[in-house]
Amino acid sequence: MLAPTQNLVVELRGVAFSYGDKRVLNGVDLEISYGEAIAIMGRSGAGKTTILKIIAGLLKPEKGVIRILGCDPSNKCFDSVRGRIAYIPQTLGLVEGGSAIYNVLLARAYEKPLRFITGIWGKEYISKALEALEAVGLLEKARVRVERLSGGERQRVAIARAIFQGAPVILADEPVSNLDLETARDVVELLTGLRKRGATIVAVMHDRDLAQRHFDRVYILEGGVLRVLS
Amino acid sequence: MRIIVAFLIPTAILAYILGLIDPGLWAKAGLNILNISRFIPLLGVRNDLWGDTLTAVYETLIISVFGVSSGVLIAYLLAPLASPLLAPRTIAIAGRILANSARTVPAILWAILFVILVGPGAKAGALALAIYTSTYLAKFFYEALESVDRELLDSLKAMGLRGYTLAFALYTHIRRQIISSVLFMLEYNVRTASILGFVGAGGVGYYILQYLDILDYQAVLTFVIAAIAIVAAIDTTSYTLRTRI
Numbered sequence: 001m002l003a004p005t006q007n008l009v010v011e012l013r014g015v016a017f018s019y020g021d022k023r024v025l026n027g028v029d030l031e032i033s034y035g036e037a038i039a040i041m042g043r044s045g046a047g048k049t050t051i052l053k054i055i056a057g058l059l060k061p062e063k064g065v066i067r068i069l070g071c072d073p074s075n076k077c078f079d080s081v082r083g084r085i086a087y088i089p090q091t092l093g094l095v096e097g098g099s100a101i102y103n104v105l106l107a108r109a110y111e112k113p114l115r116f117i118t119g120i121w122g123k124e125y126i127s128k129a130l131e132a133l134e135a136v137g138l139l140e141k142a143r144v145r146v147e148r149l150s151g152g153e154r155q156r157v158a159i160a161r162a163i164f165q166g167a168p169v170i171l172a173d174e175p176v177s178n179l180d181l182e183t184a185r186d187v188v189e190l191l192t193g194l195r196k197r198g199a200t201i202v203a204v205m206h207d208r209d210l211a212q213r214h215f216d217r218v219y220i221l222e223g224g225v226l227r228v229l230s
Numbered sequence: 231m232r233i234i235v236a237f238l239i240p241t242a243i244l245a246y247i248l249g250l251i252d253p254g255l256w257a258k259a260g261l262n263i264l265n266i267s268r269f270i271p272l273l274g275v276r277n278d279l280w281g282d283t284l285t286a287v288y289e290t291l292i293i294s295v296f297g298v299s300s301g302v303l304i305a306y307l308l309a310p311l312a313s314p315l316l317a318p319r320t321i322a323i324a325g326r327i328l329a330n331s332a333r334t335v336p337a338i339l340w341a342i343l344f345v346i347l348v349g350p351g352a353k354a355g356a357l358a359l360a361i362y363t364s365t366y367l368a369k370f371f372y373e374a375l376e377s378v379d380r381e382l383l384d385s386l387k388a389m390g391l392r393g394y395t396l397a398f399a400l401y402t403h404i405r406r407q408i409i410s411s412v413l414f415m416l417e418y419n420v421r422t423a424s425i426l427g428f429v430g431a432g433g434v435g436y437y438i439l440q441y442l443d444i445l446d447y448q449a450v451l452t453f454v455i456a457a458i459a460i461v462a463a464i465d466t467t468s469y470t471l472r473t474r475i
Binding site: 056091093096097110171 | 379381384385386387388389394400402403405406
């Protein structure tokens with residue numbers, strides 16, 4: 001039995017998961033502490049996204065022990081963890097038709113549903129959302145619809161959303177896969193820089209150099225298990 | 231070419247079954263056209279009725295727009311309840327059965343029901359179209375909600391969004407489909423509202439029926455022209471709006 005460990009944000013022990021008959025994860029172990037940034041690499045279809053979705057509580061594994069912020073996603077206590085996880089999928093999960101600030105504010109829709117539905121957020125929330133956009137250098141584009149932003153800018157909106165959310169866990173699936181080298185470096189710096197705000201970052205990466213340079217640890221997922229690359 | 235053949239074969243078979251491939255039938259139809267042509271000298275418009283025509287057009291528009299606006303409100307709330315992605319499975323199944331079964335009832339039957347419930351006039355037509363529109367739009371909306379990219383859904387769910395909060399975020403994402411289906415229903419409602427008067431539910435149709443009863447064909451034609459004009463105007467406006475979204 002796994003003892004609750006206060007400074008561990010993500011704990012996976014012996015996690016197994018299959019899609020139909022195809023076993024993709026076969027005993028994944030992973031421990032991540034507060035303020036760490038780790039990268040997961042591996043071939044396409046290896047199960048990297050599956051790990052992120054299991055941490056986000058979106059997929060339930062067949063076997064293994066999971067604790068996210070000290071709570072098993074299948075337990076009632078996970079209700080309090082929801083809303084504290086920022087999951088940035090490959091397609092970014094931005095709501096088109098909404099402006100950059102709309103997408104940032106969306107992160108608090110969970111706790112303030114009425115404000116979200118009416119669109120009346122109040123000065124405090126708006127100024128905090130603008131601060132988050134300023135932190136990623138998008139203050140001037142706050143009112144621009146996300147589909148009119150470039151790939152790098154959209155990625156920054158997703159990061160601003162995680163900042164505004166104050167999420168202690170940020171999961172990013174291939175955050176730089178469609179970006180040019182320079183923009184990719186900027187985005188990774190921004191993302192891993194969130195450690196200073198106390199966030200724990202788990203990112204799926206393809207660029208080994210970028211991963212090794214900016215992340216605390218780099219894992220490789222092979223044969224359904226994780227091993228430390230560096 | 232395959233598509234043409236695929237549709238040509240059932241068309242030919244069914245035309246034969248329906249008795250449409252019969253030279254005698256078409257000869258008779260030709261003679262009937264001559265009969266109809268005897269009406270032509272009787273036709274014309276009644277210039278003294280343009281005032282009433284405007285009232286009828288106004289009533290038709292009110293019925294149609296009320297049907298759409300109230301239908302959108304009901305559908306907005308109903309669609310998430312009919313989607314298993316957003317509501318518990320049992321509620322979603324019940325919601326879907328409710329919306330689908332209500333949709334099988336044609337607007338004209340709803341109009342008859344509301345004429346009985348609230349009496350004849352525009353209010354019966356407006357309520358009939360409100361119910362009809364809401365069930366149709368609920369289907370459009372829940373199908374559009376379910377077609378949303380799964381990754382977007384995962385991302386919003388991971389942030390804790392559930393139920394209506396999640397649905398309203400997704401509505402923003404699918405706003406183009408929403409606007410398109412709302413405009414489609416507006417066109418449909420204007421066309422339908424023009425005939426709801428046949429059962430006493432107000433609008434242009436009500437006037438057409440009154441004048442048909444007394445065989446005043448010039449008055450009938452005046453209101454038919456008004457009905458065609460209003461449908462054409464709404465179709466054009468809707469097309470223009472659709473190309474801008």
